[in-house]
Amino acid sequence: MEQLAFFPDAGQSKGLPKDFLEYRPSLIDAQASDQLLQYFIETTPWKQTTQKLWDKEYLTPRLTCWYGETERIAGTLPWTPELQMIREMVEPLAGIQFNSVLLNYYRDGNDSVAWHSDKESIMGSQPVIASVSFGQVRSFDIRNKQDHREHYSVRLEHGSFLLMKSGLQEAFEHRIAKSNKPMKARINLTFRLVI
Ligand SMILES: O=C(O)CCC(=O)C(=O)O
Numbered sequence: 001m002e003q004l005a006f007f008p009d010a011g012q013s014k015g016l017p018k019d020f021l022e023y024r025p026s027l028i029d030a031q032a033s034d035q036l037l038q039y040f041i042e043t044t045p046w047k048q049t050t051q052k053l054w055d056k057e058y059l060t061p062r063l064t065c066w067y068g069e070t071e072r073i074a075g076t077l078p079w080t081p082e083l084q085m086i087r088e089m090v091e092p093l094a095g096i097q098f099n100s101v102l103l104n105y106y107r108d109g110n111d112s113v114a115w116h117s118d119k120e121s122i123m124g125s126q127p128v129i130a131s132v133s134f135g136q137v138r139s140f141d142i143r144n145k146q147d148h149r150e151h152y153s154v155r156l157e158h159g160s161f162l163l164m165k166s167g168l169q170e171a172f173e174h175r176i177a178k179s180n181k182p183m184k185a186r187i188n189l190t191f192r193l194v195i
Pocket residue numbers: 102104113118131133140156174176188190
């Protein structure tokens with residue numbers, strides 16, 4: 001495994017949460033990643049869903065699509081050969097088998113995902129999630145739910161792999177912040193076991 005590419009912020013003195021996260025910069029080589037980026041952008045039936053906040057409906061600031069064999073999530077599409085191929089690459093690294101994947105499309109720096117943890121009951125309380133990124137490098141921020149001063153940031157590179165291990169979602173939350181800098185398209189895949 002490669003060294004974790006974390007950049008703790010100034011004043012951050014605690015060790016990195018290696019028990020919870022594992023990062024690999026080039027799971028998939030640049031040429032294949034270029035092709036996959038275009039493939040996902042062009043062929044995925046992207047949707048922009050809404051989310052409720054303080055009783056108001058907002059458009060989710062990114063596009064999404066679910067694939068896999070779970071019936072727990074409405075509208076889940078069958079695996080494609082490309083998604084199967086990536087699933088087979090990440091399963092041995094994660095040590096578990098996944099039955100679904102959420103695709104996120106961040107069109108530019110305005111697209112984002114707010115602070116959250118992925119511990120919906122349909123994934124059990126200690127889910128393992130494998131994340132693969134293509135396109136624009138964006139910062140994946142992580143903070144301790146109990147103490148926001150403990151926070152980290154990892155730049156998720158083109159073709160990279162991030163394993164969110166069991167226990168991460170319980171103690172930490174994560175986000176992809178908006179950016180004022182010009183940002184190109186980014187695709188992120190999070191493989192999950194929905195039970
Ligand atoms: O885009 C990413 O790297 C993270 C996406 C995410 O947190 C999620 O889909 O739950």
